[in-house]
Amino acid sequence: MSSRHSGSRTSHLRQEISALAARMMAEDGVQDFGFAKRKAARQLGATDADTLPTNAEVEAALREYQAIYQDDEHAERLYAMRCAAVEVLQLLAPFRAYLTGAVLDGTAGRYAEIDIEAFADSAKDVEIFFLNQDIRYEHREPRRLTHEPPEAILVFDWNEVPVRLSVYDARAERRSHTDRARLDAVQRLLAESLPQS
Known part of the structure; x- marks a missing residue:
């Protein structure tokens, strides 16, 4: 697998983790970014710590989720x-x-x-x-x-x-x-x- 394809896959997985963590924070009352990211990563089957998004990425996804759904x-x-x-x-x-x-x-x-x-x-x-x-x-x-x-x-x-x-x-x-x-x-x-x- 090429490193560009691997990087693209990692980037996509980071976005998925961000979106799921944001939904947990918006809907389920999760307030801790680290907890939300780890739980989202587990649910998506991500095991590499490098795939975890930053708090800023999750916050951006949270703002987007709230703007769309709430x-x-x-x-x-x-x-x-x-x-x-x-x-x-x-x-x-x-x-x-x-x-x-x-x-x-x-x-x-x-x-x-x-x-x-x-x-x-x-x-x-x-x-x-x-x-x-x-x-x-x-x-x-x-x-x-x-x-x-x-x-x-x-x-x-x-x-x-x-x-x-x-x-x-x-x-x-x-x-x-x-x-x-x-x-x-x-x-x-x-x-x-x-x-x-």
């Missing part, structure tokens, strides 16, 4: 989630909160959580704040695989929208490498994405 529903859901994110960012203003993840980048699927990062002197300060505000929350175990895991992950519902709050040490704010937006940027994003009636 356009109106996705726009309305994204707008509602961004409205809820604005309220949560206002509430968490004392903790220098940022919106991150799929709600920020516009790829939030049906089962997505609003991802918020906050930077506090102590995660306990945020928990005490929640108790004083009568906000019920649950703890999730932070992944230790990341370079700088959060001190705590608190999960709660805000107007029936799930929110995942990652609380980091205040000094970590300058070192964060994720795409993120403060309240004013999210408000501008919201104004730009008003649903068409």
